[in-house]
Amino acid sequence: MSLPNHFELLATDAQARTGRLTTPHGVVRSPAFMPCGTAGAMKGVHWREVRDAGSDIVLGNTYHLMLRPGAERIAALGGLQRFTGWNGPMLTDSGGFQVMSLSDLRKLSENAVTFRSHIDGAKVELSPERSIEVQRLLGSDIAMQLDECVRLPAERADIERAMQLSLRWAERSKRAFEAAPSGTMLFGIVQGGDLPDLRQASARRLADIGFHGYAIGGLAVGEPQAVMLSMIEQTAPCLPSDRPRYLMGVGTPEDILEAVARGIDMFDCVMPTRNGRHGVAFTRFGQINLRNARHADDPRPLGEESPWPAARSYARAYLHHLVKSGETLGAMLLSEINIAYYQQLMQGMRDAIGTGTFEEFRTRTRAGWARGDIDPR
Amino acid sequence: MSLPNHFELLATDAQARTGRLTTPHGVVRSPAFMPCGTAGAMKGVHWREVRDAGSDIVLGNTYHLMLRPGAERIAALGGLQRFTGWNGPMLTDSGGFQVMSLSDLRKLSENAVTFRSHIDGAKVELSPERSIEVQRLLGSDIAMQLDECVRLPAERADIERAMQLSLRWAERSKRAFEAAPSGTMLFGIVQGGDLPDLRQASARRLADIGFHGYAIGGLAVGEPQAVMLSMIEQTAPCLPSDRPRYLMGVGTPEDILEAVARGIDMFDCVMPTRNGRHGVAFTRFGQINLRNARHADDPRPLGEESPWPAARSYARAYLHHLVKSGETLGAMLLSEINIAYYQQLMQGMRDAIGTGTFEEFRTRTRAGWARGDIDPR
Numbered sequence: 001m002s003l004p005n006h007f008e009l010l011a012t013d014a015q016a017r018t019g020r021l022t023t024p025h026g027v028v029r030s031p032a033f034m035p036c037g038t039a040g041a042m043k044g045v046h047w048r049e050v051r052d053a054g055s056d057i058v059l060g061n062t063y064h065l066m067l068r069p070g071a072e073r074i075a076a077l078g079g080l081q082r083f084t085g086w087n088g089p090m091l092t093d094s095g096g097f098q099v100m101s102l103s104d105l106r107k108l109s110e111n112a113v114t115f116r117s118h119i120d121g122a123k124v125e126l127s128p129e130r131s132i133e134v135q136r137l138l139g140s141d142i143a144m145q146l147d148e149c150v151r152l153p154a155e156r157a158d159i160e161r162a163m164q165l166s167l168r169w170a171e172r173s174k175r176a177f178e179a180a181p182s183g184t185m186l187f188g189i190v191q192g193g194d195l196p197d198l199r200q201a202s203a204r205r206l207a208d209i210g211f212h213g214y215a216i217g218g219l220a221v222g223e224p225q226a227v228m229l230s231m232i233e234q235t236a237p238c239l240p241s242d243r244p245r246y247l248m249g250v251g252t253p254e255d256i257l258e259a260v261a262r263g264i265d266m267f268d269c270v271m272p273t274r275n276g277r278h279g280v281a282f283t284r285f286g287q288i289n290l291r292n293a294r295h296a297d298d299p300r301p302l303g304e305e306s307p308w309p310a311a312r313s314y315a316r317a318y319l320h321h322l323v324k325s326g327e328t329l330g331a332m333l334l335s336e337i338n339i340a341y342y343q344q345l346m347q348g349m350r351d352a353i354g355t356g357t358f359e360e361f362r363t364r365t366r367a368g369w370a371r372g373d374i375d376p377r
Numbered sequence: 378m379s380l381p382n383h384f385e386l387l388a389t390d391a392q393a394r395t396g397r398l399t400t401p402h403g404v405v406r407s408p409a410f411m412p413c414g415t416a417g418a419m420k421g422v423h424w425r426e427v428r429d430a431g432s433d434i435v436l437g438n439t440y441h442l443m444l445r446p447g448a449e450r451i452a453a454l455g456g457l458q459r460f461t462g463w464n465g466p467m468l469t470d471s472g473g474f475q476v477m478s479l480s481d482l483r484k485l486s487e488n489a490v491t492f493r494s495h496i497d498g499a500k501v502e503l504s505p506e507r508s509i510e511v512q513r514l515l516g517s518d519i520a521m522q523l524d525e526c527v528r529l530p531a532e533r534a535d536i537e538r539a540m541q542l543s544l545r546w547a548e549r550s551k552r553a554f555e556a557a558p559s560g561t562m563l564f565g566i567v568q569g570g571d572l573p574d575l576r577q578a579s580a581r582r583l584a585d586i587g588f589h590g591y592a593i594g595g596l597a598v599g600e601p602q603a604v605m606l607s608m609i610e611q612t613a614p615c616l617p618s619d620r621p622r623y624l625m626g627v628g629t630p631e632d633i634l635e636a637v638a639r640g641i642d643m644f645d646c647v648m649p650t651r652n653g654r655h656g657v658a659f660t661r662f663g664q665i666n667l668r669n670a671r672h673a674d675d676p677r678p679l680g681e682e683s684p685w686p687a688a689r690s691y692a693r694a695y696l697h698h699l700v701k702s703g704e705t706l707g708a709m710l711l712s713e714i715n716i717a718y719y720q721q722l723m724q725g726m727r728d729a730i731g732t733g734t735f736e737e738f739r740t741r742t743r744a745g746w747a748r749g750d751i752d753p754r
Contacts, residue, residue: 041699041706069673069698077676077694085691296446299454314462317454321446322418328705329418 002210007244011354015263018353021244023089023141024183028056031260031349033342034268039064040084043273044335047086054343057089059268063098067117071137079139092140094131097149128169132176145173147189152223159193163202166191185212194227196234203238213244220250236263253345260349272342276335279323284368294376295320308340379587384621388731392640395730398621400466400518401560405433408637408726410719411645416441417461420650421712424463431720434466436645440475444494448514456516469517471508474526505549522550524566529600536570540579543568562589571604573611580615590621597627613640630722637726649719653712656700661745671753672697685717
C-alpha cells in the first residue's frame with residue numbers, strides 16, 4: 001500500500017535532484033544535510049547556531065535516547081523538539097546501527113536484537129515494533145525501519161541473510177507504523193552490502209512494500225569510495241523517483257557531492273562536529289588541520305569570503321591556540337564552522353541544480369578542494 | 378607619585394560604592410564582576426555570550442598566556458583583544474598566583490620567581506619587570522603587580538616576609554610600568570594574610586607608592602568567610618577612597634554581596650564557569666545541582682523570571698540529561714547561565730547603590746538564596 005507523498009521534486013539536473021520535503025515541524029530543502037544531535041544535543045554547538053548555519057533538519061539517535069533519558073520520559077516532556085529546544089524537523093534512526101557498534105552482548109534473532117546498554121548494562125530488547133514505538137514517543141518527523149547493517153568486507157551469505165532479515169523487518173515496521181496513523185513519515189532501508197544484485201532486489205522489494213522515503217544503508221562502512229558510488233548508481237534507479245532518497249551516515253563533502261550527482265537527496269554524518277573537536281576545519285579549499293604549527297602566527301581567518309562569521313573573523317593563530325590548549329571554545333568554533341560549510345555546500349548544490357548548472361558547480365567545487373589551503377604566512 | 382585617576386565614583390550607600398572605570402577598551406561599571414578567560418578563552422562560552430550576559434570586562438591569566446601561545450606572539454598578532462575577538466576591557470593578573478599553584482620546581486628570590494612550565498617543563502623566570510612587560514605585550518587594560526600570595530593558615534613570619542617582598546615588588550612594578558607610559562592602568566596588591574596590622578601596613582604603603590587602583594590579594598585561599606570579610610573591613614578604609622578596589626579571586630555570590638557591602642568594587646572568579654562544567658547553576662534561589670535526579674522529569678526552567686534566555690527556556694529535565702550524559706552543551710548552557718546570573722547580581726547591586734537601597738537589596742537577595750530552590754515536581 002502506498003503512503004502519502006510529502007516530497008516535491010522541484011528540479012533535476014542529470015541525476016541530481018532538488019526538492020522540498022514537508023514535515024510536521026517544517027520544510028526540508030533537498031539535497032539536505034542533517035547534523036547529528038546524537039543524544040539530544042549537537043556536540044559543542046548551540047541549537048540556534050545549527051539553525052543559523054542553514055540546517056533545516058537534524059538527526060537524533062534512538063539508541064542513545066532510549067537508554068538515556070528514555071523514550072517514555074521524552075514523550076512525557078512533550079517530545080524531542082520540546083525537550084531539546086530544537087524546534088525544527090527531526091529524523092531518528094532505528095537504533096539498530098548503534099546496537100551493532102556500541103553495545104556488548106548483542107544477540108540477533110528473527111524477532112529482535114537483544115543487547116546490554118553501554119551505560120548501565122541493562123538488558124534491552126529492540127524489535128522493529130519497539131523501534132517504531134520509541135521513535136513515535138520521541139516525536140520524530142521521519143522514522144527509520146529497524147535493519148541489520150553488515151560491516152564490509154563480508155561474505156555473500158552474510159550480506160544476503162541480513163538483507164532478507166531487513167526486508168522482513170521493513171514489513172513489520174510498516175505495519176507497526178500504520179497501526180497509529182500520524183503526519184510523520186517512515187523510511188525503508190536498502191541493504192545488500194557491495195553486491196549490486198542484492199542491492200537492487202532490496203530496493204525493488206522496499207518499493208513494493210511502499211514507504212514515504214528510501215534510505216541506502218550499510219555503505220561508508222569500510223568499503224572504498226568507488227564501491228559506495230557504484231552501489232548508489234546501481235540502487236538509485238530502482239527506487240521510486242518521486243520519493244526522497246537518503247544515504248545514511250555519509251560523509252565527507254566529496255562523498256556528498258558525488259552522491260548528489262547520483263540522485264541522493266539526504267545525508268547525515270557526525271563528521272562536521274567530530275572533526276571539529278579534533279581541530280579540523282572543512283573549507284572550500286579542503287580540510288585544514290588547525291593543530292598544525294603552520295597556523296601558530298597566522299592572523300588570517302579560515303576563509304575571508306565565508307558567509308559564516310566565525311570562519312571570517314577568528315584568526316587561524318587563535319584557533320590553533322585553542323586547539324593546542326584543549327580549550328572547549330576551539331571545538332565549539334570549529335564544529336559550527338564545519339556545519340556551516342556543509343550547509344553552504346548543500347545550498348550551492350540546490351542553487352546549481354535549480355539553474356541547471358550542477359556540473360559546473362561540481363567541477364568548480366572539486367577544483368577548490370584540489371587547490372588546497374592558502375600558503376603559510 | 379600619583380597616577381591619573383580613571384575611576385569615577387557615582388554614588389555610595391553606607392560602605393557600598395558604584396562607579397565607572399574608563400579603560401582604553403571601554404567603560405567598566407562597578408561593582409564589576411570579571412569572568413575568567415584563563416588561556417584566552419572563556420571555557421565553554423562564546424565571547425558574544427559573555428558580553429550579552431552583561432560583562433564589561435574579563436580577566437586573562439598572564440601565566441597561561443605567557444607559556445602558550447606566548448606574550449610576544451600575542452603582541453605580534455595585535456594584542457589579546459584582537460587575538461581573541463573579545464573587544465572590551467581586559468585585566469591581566471601578574472602570573473604570580475598561578476606560578477605558586479600550578480608549576481613545579483618554583484624558586485623564589487628577591488629578584489624573581491623561577492619555575493618550570495607545566496606544559497613543556499621549560500625553565501621560566503618571572504620578575505616584577507618581566508610581568509609588567511608581558512602584560513604590556515598582551516595589551517592589558519589593567520595590569521597587576523607581581524606579588525607573593527601565602528596560603529592560609531600560615532605563620533606570622535611567613536606572612537610578613539611575603540607582604541614585605543610584595544611591597545618591594547610593587548615599587549619595582551610601578552617603576553617598570555612608568556618607564557613606558559600608556560593609557561593603561563596598574564594596580565597594587567595588598568597582602569598580609571589574616572593579620573589586620575600587616576594588611577593595614579601593606580595598604581598604607583601601597584597608597585603611598587600610588588597606583589591606579591588597589592587589589593586585596595591572598596584572601597579566599599582557605600580561611601573562613603568571616604576572616605575574609607573582617608580583613609576587608611580593616612583594609613578598605615586604608616585605601617584611597619577615590620580609587621577602585623579589587624578583591625582578587627572572589628567568589629560566591631554571597632562573598633561578592635558581602636564584599637560590596639564593605640566597599641569593594643571589582644571581582645573575578647572561575648566559579649561561574651567551573652561550577653557550570655560540574656552541573657551547578659547559580660540562581661536567585663541559590664545553587665542548584667542539575668545532576669540531582671529530582672530534575673530528571675521536571676519540565677520547568679531554572680528560572681521563569683530570569684532575564685537570561687537559556688535560564689528561562691531550557692527544561693531542568695533537559696539540563697539534567699545533558700549533565701548526566703556529559704554533553705558539552707550542558708556545560709556551555711550552565712556556564713553562560715551562571716555568568717548571566719553573576720552579572721544580574723552586579724547590576725542589581727549597582728542599581729540599588731545608585732538609589733540608596735542597597736541594604737534592602739542585600740536583605741532581599743539573601744532571603745532568596747536562603748529560601749532555596751523550588752520544590753521538586
